[in-house]
Amino acid sequence: MENLPIRKTPPPLFSVLVFLLHFSSLHFPSLAYDTPDKYFINCGSNANANFNNHVFTADRLFHSKATSSINGGNQSNLNHTARIFEQESYYKFDITESGTYYVRLHFFAFASSSSNLSAAIFDVSAFPNNSNSGFMLLKNFTAKNSSGNSTIHEFFLGIDHGSFRIYFTPRGLSFAFVNAIEVFLAPANFSPKNYPSSSPLVLHTIYRVNVGGKELGPDKDGLWRNWDPDDLYLLKSNPVGEVGPLQTLKYSNYEHDGFVAAANYYIAPDLVYETAKVMNNDSRNPSTSFNITWSFNVRRNAKHLVRAHFCDLVGQAADIVFNLYSNGNFIKNVNNSVFVNPIPYYYDFVVESKESELINISIGPNVEKTTTNNSFLNGLEMLEIMEELAPIPNMKEHKSINVPVVVGSVLGGLSLICILVVGFLFGLKYRKAKHVETSEWSPMPAVGGGSTHSRVTEGTITGSHMTDLNLGLKISFAQLQQATNNFDTKFLIGEGGFGNVYRGTLSDGRIVAVKRGKRHEHSSGQGLPEFETEIMVLSRIRHRHLVSLIGYCDEGSEMILVYEFMEKGTLREHLYESNLPRLSWKQRLEICIGAARGLHYLHKGAAGGIIHRDVKSTNILLDAKCVAKVADFGLSRSGPLDETHVSTNVKGTFGYLDPEYIMTQQLTEKSDVYSFGVVLLEVLCARPALARNLPNDQINLAEWGMNCKKNGLLEQIVDSSLKGQIDPSSLRKFIETAEKCLQDDANDRPTMDDVLWDLDYALQLQQTAKHREPHEDSTISASSEFVLPNVQHFPSHSSTANPDDMTFSGVDESGTATNEVFSQLKIGDAR
Structure with a gap:
């Protein structure tokens, strides 16, 4: 990308502050990571459930006509209730902070007199960032499990500030279900390194292995992950040894040659870094060289992100240099001297399975760079890069289960300083915006915090106060309820930053678009300036190529705008992101x-x-x-x-x-x-x-x-x-x-x-x-x-x-436009 040309004087501090509100939502690595408390949802239940010492909130308040719930006898047990989807439906989450998110889906096909959950066949897809461009997470999925345990599928998604949906789509005449959902922000430094820039961050955890140690359950991991013992995957053609902890781990925060020091125990638990497999545990035969290999079954022709965890437990940091391989191909030279004992670190790389259904990961000594024939590995994670796009949902038929968000708007002194520093540096190096799309961003208030909007508009239309609005355009809330069948979701035709848009029919037979402001913005005053401005602009102008305002409603806390109905929707829908011709x-x-x-x-x-x-x-x-x-x-x-x-x-x-x-x-x-x-x-x-x-x-x-x-x-x-x-x-x-x-x-x-x-x-x-x-x-x-x-x-x-243009005089002029510019051009004379 080219730098943004600057022909004027450098931006003043006020200019830099313009960016702060928008970029304050970014998750800066310097800020401490707090154990997340949202979103954890106990699906299909009337009660909260405690799982892994965490409270999963009942979704009884988030009902949908497209769903039903069943239980297996214990409403407070996470695996004994489920939400059933007879048609394509979704959960919707409000994302307030951009970053990498954990998404975990829990499935347990318990016995029920009303539904055979093990017979369900369905797809699960994710649509981040208010977009119609989504990714398939699970396809033709069935939750059959002979072990009697629940099945948990874990994903990592890069999600920007905005709306995030998880869709459940039954296959054929089947249905879909889910027992629980987790959506929470990962540590800032979790985002993978050496990741292909052309691929969106959509990862599915396939394997997570504690090398040299025992199985670790969610209670042993700060982010409630499972770690398998590596013996399940080890090719034992050569003898290997295990080592345990020598001293207390020292977490750090720096990178070298693609290797990253683990910043904290959220990257991997201490118990992972405190054990390892080594090639030569007792050095009885130091002249013998061989590789240690682990083999994993994977999906054919799929890309995988592999994270290899290291921590020197051998005590020969200055001497050990070894190689990392995948399917026999050299990946990286591991020079352990950079991360002195006992600093844990990791390395990310991408491997493609191609036609093979196996990926082998190996370590072995580098005989050219060291006299110490040894190598070690502490942990392995393998995540499939999900590249299949999801079909575009039929928005008119969706029934959503809306999960509210409680936003804490307390900005501590340390956070404010960090944001100011980052914002100032960003302002000096600002390039053309290319990573974030938003409908509005404003400078930080000069004094204190509080709402970013006041009850008075910022002067978008001079003198635009509610008392000045055109009262002749007012429509009662009762009329709009009747026009939209009480805002029935089956009449939903769109969603935007201001609110939902419904198709409605007025008592005189006119078909209209009804845009209802979001309820959570009413009490805070957010959305009010836009509401007033829209009315003031459209009530005094008419033009064939401007959408006409039919009326508005401002009863109580309602902010509703009524427009002429535009049959074919937005231009974007006819260009991409839809199946329209x-x-x-x-x-x-x-x-x-x-x-x-x-x-x-x-x-x-x-x-x-x-x-x-x-x-x-x-x-x-x-x-x-x-x-x-x-x-x-x-x-x-x-x-x-x-x-x-x-x-x-x-x-x-x-x-x-x-x-x-x-x-x-x-x-x-x-x-x-x-x-x-x-x-x-x-x-x-x-x-x-x-x-x-x-x-x-x-x-x-x-x-x-x-x-x-x-x-x-x-x-x-x-x-x-x-x-x-x-x-x-x-x-x-x-x-x-x-x-x-x-x-x-x-x-x-x-x-x-x-x-x-x-x-x-x-x-x-x-x-x-x-x-x-x-x-x-x-x-x-x-x-x-x-x-x-x-x-x-x-x-x-x-x-x-x-003739298309006229200021409003009480008559709606909507005649056909005449192209005066080329009215005299003859085809035969065109040059």
Whole structure:
């Protein structure tokens, strides 16, 4: 990734503080790890259960119409109750801190008169970070277990702040079930090293082995893990010995050549590091060299992360140098002198099973670098890298079991200092945001803590208080309950940062979208500014390409917005992350033109001018005829846009945010232009603005797209479903338009009027489909004069006369738009 160009003075401390709230959620290694207390769920029970000296909370408060519960006679026993899923359902968790998470699923097919749990066949998948992109955890799973013990499947997932779902999907006519669920944050330094950057962090524990020691149960492990004795896997073709502890372990926190010192006993228990297998325990025959090998059955053609644990218990640290092998292949030279006795340490590496169903791990002396023929190993962990994507759920039919979160908002002095230091260093080295997507981030309050929102908006719409809202648009809560069948989840059509969206039918027969604010935000005042802003903006403007507000409800603690219903949902759903038919190139151009018209009207046609501030593909909606309409004005700002820049808290969505706005907090209409440029690339490439599962140079769509443009590799970024559809001249014009929008300096970006002109031209080039020479239409600037017969580039101010645009006067004007720019262009005359 290229560094973010900085043309202005270095950001002041206030600028750095902008990042603090957002990055305060990161789990810094320097902070102590506290034993987690969430989430531990006793599924299908009316009572809490104690397991491994930990309380699992009953899920009786999280009922779902899609589920039922059964018990085997003891409600407080973790393995004697289960939640049954007759159709695809999910548990939902609110993740407040980004990091690596343990996810454990407990299954025990106990005897029941109502259900034969051992007959259940189902899939389990995970959808982190409010995304429709999920991963298969268990496929065609059945919980049959002849041993009479419960089956526990453990996973590690990298999860960002946001919503996290675990889906249970019955196979065929079967059903699914689960007895208990654990979701909790792992220690910060647990995240694996030497992990492939192109793979999302989704790991399934296959083996965990205490080498040289006995079996360890959850009561012997700080994170309640099981460790098997290694004799189950040891190939005993050569004699080996065991050693025990020599002195108290010394945990540390440093790395060397890929090896990592264990920071604490959460990495592995003391009992793992205090025992080991050695090649030559008593040195009776030091001239003999051989390898010690452990063999593991694995799934064919799967990648595995292997963590090898070491701690010198032999007492020859200065002399021992040995090799680590996998399937006979050299992996790493282990020079024990770096981690002097008794410091425990580990090494991570990735092994692929390919066609074999075995992975062998070996250690053996390095005869070239040492005269001491010895080697040792203390522990092994083998985790499969889960790469299979999960099918996209049918959100309209899901019934969720919502698990609430209790957030402690106490920020200690030490934590605050750590956050300030990290935030300041980050501000000095800030690169283009590419790892986190959020709907809003604000600077730290100048004094004290408390809520980040007040009951008064930050001036997004001047004078926007609840008492000033258009009372003629008020709809009673009772009417909305009736319209949505009391907000029945079967009418749920979407979820966002503000709240859930339901399809509803008003008493006059109109079909509407009802967006109900989240209940937990009402008492704190969060969401109120966005609620007021949305009403103030949409109650005074009307445009064919802006979503219309039908009404609102603010009774009691309710914050509900009612919009015209957009039959075809979001633009993003038609580009990727769904099974919907893909849009043609002509449709995509028309949608982009429509959205550009809406934004141009906001900037120049609306009274005083409005900056949207959150332009993205999920905020561009499509009606039944695929007409694009810009939506979600909760972050909008109003005021004169052609005088001075507006200083404002940075808000928006990472991946779409204008880098100049991030660094300076100076908001202009060109910030919307940058975001729209990212949308244009989304339309062309059919991929997210941020894709963390891709190689580093492809994570940020704007950077990747512009690098491809610079290197003449456009064919690499075009959506494969469009191949053969796009006229080359139309493609060149579209790419040039996106490139101009994505300039780092706002002064170099076009206005939305210029963008609209260029997109109209790209559409006309596509429609004429006349052969052109490669040099034609490839260097036309948005502001250039170019020859077209009887065609005139109308100035920006003339666009206010567009029949699509009008300020609200009590009449909803929604007539068909007329393309005045190209109304006189004849196909035969096009150049």
